[in-house]
Amino acid sequence: MAVRFTIDACDGSARLGRLQTPHGVAPTPIFMPVGTRATVKGVTPDQLRSAGAQIILGNTYHLALRPRDEIIRDLGGLHRFMAWDGPILTDSGGYQVFSLSGLRRVSDEGVVFRSHVDGQRLELTPERAVQIQENLGSDIAMCLDECPTTEASPEILRDAVRRSILWARRCRDAHRRTDQALFGIVQGGLDLDLRRHCAEDLAAFDFPGYALGGFSVGESPDQMHQALPDCAPMLPANKPRYLMGVGRPEDILAAVAAGIDMFDCVLPTRNGRNASAFTMTGSLRLRNARHRGDPTPLEADCPCYTCRNFSRAYLHHLFQVDEMLGPTLLSIHNIAFYLRLTAEIRAAILEKQFDNYRASFLSKQQFDRSRKS
Amino acid sequence: MAVRFTIDACDGSARLGRLQTPHGVAPTPIFMPVGTRATVKGVTPDQLRSAGAQIILGNTYHLALRPRDEIIRDLGGLHRFMAWDGPILTDSGGYQVFSLSGLRRVSDEGVVFRSHVDGQRLELTPERAVQIQENLGSDIAMCLDECPTTEASPEILRDAVRRSILWARRCRDAHRRTDQALFGIVQGGLDLDLRRHCAEDLAAFDFPGYALGGFSVGESPDQMHQALPDCAPMLPANKPRYLMGVGRPEDILAAVAAGIDMFDCVLPTRNGRNASAFTMTGSLRLRNARHRGDPTPLEADCPCYTCRNFSRAYLHHLFQVDEMLGPTLLSIHNIAFYLRLTAEIRAAILEKQFDNYRASFLSKQQFDRSRKS
Numbered sequence: 157m158a159v160r161f162t163i164d165a166c167d168g169s170a171r172l173g174r175l176q177t178p179h180g181v182a183p184t185p186i187f188m189p190v191g192t193r194a195t196v197k198g199v200t201p202d203q204l205r206s207a208g209a210q211i212i213l214g215n216t217y218h219l220a221l222r223p224r225d226e227i228i229r230d231l232g233g234l235h236r237f238m239a240w241d242g243p244i245l246t247d248s249g250g251y252q253v254f255s256l257s258g259l260r261r262v263s264d265e266g267v268v269f270r271s272h273v274d275g276q277r278l279e280l281t282p283e284r285a286v287q288i289q290e291n292l293g294s295d296i297a298m299c300l301d302e303c304p305t306t307e308a309s310p311e312i313l314r315d316a317v318r319r320s321i322l323w324a325r326r327c328r329d330a331h332r333r334t335d336q337a338l339f340g341i342v343q344g345g346l347d348l349d350l351r352r353h354c355a356e357d358l359a360a361f362d363f364p365g366y367a368l369g370g371f372s373v374g375e376s377p378d379q380m381h382q383a384l385p386d387c388a389p390m391l392p393a394n395k396p397r398y399l400m401g402v403g404r405p406e407d408i409l410a411a412v413a414a415g416i417d418m419f420d421c422v423l424p425t426r427n428g429r430n431a432s433a434f435t436m437t438g439s440l441r442l443r444n445a446r447h448r449g450d451p452t453p454l455e456a457d458c459p460c461y462t463c464r465n466f467s468r469a470y471l472h473h474l475f476q477v478d479e480m481l482g483p484t485l486l487s488i489h490n491i492a493f494y495l496r497l498t499a500e501i502r503a504a505i506l507e508k509q510f511d512n513y514r515a516s517f518l519s520k521q522q523f524d525r526s527r528k529s
Numbered sequence: 530m531a532v533r534f535t536i537d538a539c540d541g542s543a544r545l546g547r548l549q550t551p552h553g554v555a556p557t558p559i560f561m562p563v564g565t566r567a568t569v570k571g572v573t574p575d576q577l578r579s580a581g582a583q584i585i586l587g588n589t590y591h592l593a594l595r596p597r598d599e600i601i602r603d604l605g606g607l608h609r610f611m612a613w614d615g616p617i618l619t620d621s622g623g624y625q626v627f628s629l630s631g632l633r634r635v636s637d638e639g640v641v642f643r644s645h646v647d648g649q650r651l652e653l654t655p656e657r658a659v660q661i662q663e664n665l666g667s668d669i670a671m672c673l674d675e676c677p678t679t680e681a682s683p684e685i686l687r688d689a690v691r692r693s694i695l696w697a698r699r700c701r702d703a704h705r706r707t708d709q710a711l712f713g714i715v716q717g718g719l720d721l722d723l724r725r726h727c728a729e730d731l732a733a734f735d736f737p738g739y740a741l742g743g744f745s746v747g748e749s750p751d752q753m754h755q756a757l758p759d760c761a762p763m764l765p766a767n768k769p770r771y772l773m774g775v776g777r778p779e780d781i782l783a784a785v786a787a788g789i790d791m792f793d794c795v796l797p798t799r800n801g802r803n804a805s806a807f808t809m810t811g812s813l814r815l816r817n818a819r820h821r822g823d824p825t826p827l828e829a830d831c832p833c834y835t836c837r838n839f840s841r842a843y844l845h846h847l848f849q850v851d852e853m854l855g856p857t858l859l860s861i862h863n864i865a866f867y868l869r870l871t872a873e874i875r876a877a878i879l880e881k882q883f884d885n886y887r888a889s890f891l892s893k894q895q896f897d898r899s900r901k902s
Contacts, residue, residue, distance in 0.1 A: 195847060195854045200576075201838070223821065223846045231824050231842055239838040448596065451604050465574070465612040469604055473596040474568060480853055481568045 177295035208495035217252030225291035233293030246294035282326035355390035372401025388414035428487030460492035581868035590625030598664035606666030619667035655699035728763035745774025761787035801860030820845035833865035
């Protein structure tokens with residue numbers, strides 16, 4: 157078994173656990189910084205590690221296009237290529253094919269699409285998705301799924317679920333690496349019956365972990381918050397549950413309350429590049445002139461490299477003059493923030509105080525939002 | 530005395546020394562990475578330190594415009610602002626006013642110019658140049674000088690030298706900080722008599738250090754290499770000698786041979802951002818397709834973070850997909866290269882082997898240039 161999942165404590169539906177992988181153990185609930193193209197944007201592996209990252213994500217679609225998965229395989233795999241020796245999860249590429257590539261044709265066989273890089277005609281099948289991820293050598297691979305658009309009709313949604321189940325079986329049959337776990341992905345949009353049907357069929361394949369897909373795509377945060385308490389329990393209780401592409405701190409808190417264990421999202425790095433910092437009391441826009449002479453760090457009690465060394469005034473200056481150190485320092489802080497958030501969540505679950513922690517976090521954010529931004 | 534300079538060994542005209550400053554000792558000959566806008570582009574102070582940096586440079590002109598020197602003063606000075614606790618040298622702003630700003634009028638009083646940022650009309654006088662640098666709190670400040678263009682007539686050149694001497698006196702008279710050394714700058718272009726006159730007049734002011742200005746501006750490398758053996762000895766032998774804005778490795782070697790102790794240049798970071806790596810056997814263009822599958826580091830024996838962790842294939846990939854980690858990792862390597870070069874130069878001087886070292890370095894570069902690039 158490539159991964160082993162242990163649940164150590166519960167608080168309501170929230171779970172405290174450990175995810176053991178060939179490249180180390182990650183505590184759960186955990187946030188996974190996104191390293192799309194074999195790099196978490198602007199941040200070195202050393203900086204990532206010292207910001208508290210334990211497991212990171214790589215993107216199958218991007219890496220298959222450039223530099224190509226065979227190149228990475230020949231260089232010793234993704235861990236070595238990007239010099240990250242901790243666990244890595246790779247997505248299946250399905251989401252990117254459906255959101256980034258041009259002109260695609262989906263059939264039960266797979267999806268034919270044009271590369272967003274050079275327009276080349278390519279095909280992604282369940283077997284190829286598994287092959288790419290085996291070439292990358294991630295600790296956790298994901299099944300290829302079909303991600304219908306938000307406006308999909310019930311018929312299209314049902315067909316996408318049928319196809320995702322079909323593809324999951326083919327991924328399982330194609331998967332060979334014993335040092336890599338393959339997770340299933342439950343689709344179905346906001347149709348709970350469809351989600352349940354998908355979850356039940358996939359459960360029969362006994363994947364070592366399960367994800368909820370489609371919630372970062374079309375559904376509104378409110379719809380997601382409403383659906384999660386129904387959807388999370390559809391996934392096997394003794395397996396890690398991963399909510400793909402989510403999200404804001406409040407989304408993560410809602411998902412943990414529903415029983416989700418794993419998260420990934422580009423927000424910490426994307427917002428960091430855009431001069432926006434997460435803090436426990438709300439977000440800060442560093443381009444704002446009120447930071448010009450401010451000698452205080454982003455957060456007084458944050459142990460990250462950025463907060464230990466630099467003032468808001470300095471960060472404001474870096475963004476004012478477009479220096480690349482600004483995005484780097486803010487990305488470091490934001491990643492550290494997300495990992496501090498999940499660490500605090502774990503501590504709260506252990507102390508059976510998760511609901512209080514969540515309420516307290518949200519009230520502080522609320523207060524600050526009106527006061528500052 | 531804010532700085533103390535000791536010469537420990539000589540080899541021909543080359544000198545091995547130590548420059549003691551309020552923020553620590555730097556061995557000489559030394560290369561100073563350039564932190565124009567209170568940041569060495571793309572590199573954190575931690576990364577800078579571990580690349581071997583001992584003393585860095587900040588730019589008076591840029592920092593006076595943004596965020597403004599008073600802001601930095603109020604935040605505790607430049608060291609604290611940018612979180613660099615080692616020595617800092619600031620230039621006077623003169624070179625930037627003459628090369629970056631629009632529409633300027635020079636008189637004996639000072640230079641009136643338009644900010645290249647917002648077109649604001651500003652004035653830089655010797656007194657203001659000193660004030661800015663005292664506000665920044667650098668360990669070493671530079672006198673304001675006039676930097677004539679390459680095409681300047683002999684008359685204009687003579688007048689610029691006259692004015693630079695006048696301004697040096699006013700800088701000295703205005704300078705108050707006892708924890709900051711003020712260096713004089715010898716101008717005069719390729720007119721050796723003018724250089725000598727300037728050097729002699731400035732020597733009378735007994736500055737704790739002297740620079741050669743104007744060699745990074747108009748003169749060709751060949752002209753500079755020819756002039757250095759005459760110009761360097763014009764500067765007092767017992768004071769540190771600084772060749773401003775220079776240069777390529779071969780320029781540094783030529784200057785050390787002439788008796789220069791300090792260097793600064795944007796090449797390591799600028800080339801790093803442009804995917805060009807310095808190595809002991811020549812430069813490497815990382816965008817070149819031949820690096821695509823290359824598992825070796827930039828330099829097998831380089832101890833920098835980049836070489837210890839990443840392959841040429843990975844760096845090639847980062848530049849192919851325009852990831853900001855590429856410029857950062859290559860800047861780290863290039864800075865480490867320049868500091869390794871000056872460390873090797875110091876070792877060679879100590880062993881009275883500097884000429885051999887220089888010849889050997891140049892022959893290796895020659896060899897590689899024909900073979901690889």
